[in-house]
Amino acid sequence: MPLQIIRNDITKMRCDAIVNSTNVMLAGGGGVDGAIRKAAGKGLFLECLKLRGCRTGQAKITRGHRLPCRYIIHTVGPRWKGGDSGEEELLRSCYRECLRLAKMYRCETLAFPLISSGVYGYPKDAALRVALDEIERFLADSEMLIFIVVYDKASYQISTQLYSDIGTYVDDQYVDVHKDPLYDWMVEQGETQLLMPADIQDVWERMPDGDTQPLFPIPPGTERPDIFPIMPGAVGPDTEKDNAAEPRIAPDDICCLGVSPFPPDMPDDEIMRPHPGHTPFRTAGSLEEALNQIDESFTQMLFRKIEEKGLTDVQCYKKANVDRKLFSKIRSDIHYHPKKKTVLAFAVALELSLEETEEFLMKAGYAFSRSSKFDIIVQYFIMKRNYNIFEINEALFAFDQSLLGS
16 A cells, blocks of 8 residues: 555654654754654764754655664654745645655655644644645655554544544444344344244243343334344244245345335235346356356456546556555456455545445455445545545544555
8 A cells, every 4th residue: 555544653663764853953852853863862863963954844864773764854844823824835845855855765665754743733634634645646656655654543633524524424324233132132042044023022032131122123103023133943923843934035125124115915026036137046057057147357347447447557556545566466366356445445546436336346245334434434435426545544544444455
């Protein structure tokens, strides 16, 4: 992944270079600067004396000394004075100059702190957006693994409004699958098949005392449900133990937790109809026929979409925040099985619709889940047609989720 946001101590980063946010005298101070100088030792102090200071918005480079990096790039960020004194351009210049030096010295890995966001008072959310913007521009035509290192979560904030919007969306969509005590108790008993109505009373009587309100309560006015979750080996009202009838099964897009959506007089052949667009294996006369129905793989769909969107391979994997080596592996293996976050990274890079993204996930053996905050946040951005992967990762990080990319 070309860009990662991590919580760590920057002095522990094993990179080709780390960035030190310092003052114009390169004389040391508190915060990140003090920590780096203490860990690097006296040699860094003596080398900095020879550099004769550094202007705000500029950068200079030294050896790493006792740190586990080859170089330290020193930059002087602006002090926050309200935002009307050229602070943003100076901060952008800091990132550009550091990246220029890192490239000049052939660094393959580079770690930044959030420049000027400490004692210099630059608002953290604004400082982060500047960092992401400048690094994204750099990575558009350069190869480097870059880290933004924050010491704790308090040092990292997305905008209050965006955080609030995503938080509300997550709250509305998120389903905690462990809140139904009836279901949980049955799972503990190893009972996992459909339970017909006549057996429900027996289950309730055998449940331990306590809260027994299901997650999906029966709507008011409904006398009895047609389908309820759950019990292996359970015998329904119209079945016998030696000759149990199969329960009626709903289409793929109907949730069976709660009241049946089907009228009592609906024929079984209509209930059992296949989902549109899917050819069920039961229509195949043999295993060989079923295997001949196999769909295109994730890799095939990926490169078909790249061609349809008119992108080059390089444009695609850079937009997806995916490493070139991983992309090469995918291209060389038609049956490559990627991680879910990699699939979604490419979906964002290709600017797929929500429906296309769901199909893309299915090709790799995944699906969106309403019990996953990671999934819901990605869905939120796709629905808003915001395909900026760095903004998406910014939000994922704020909610303690994995980031998109390799």
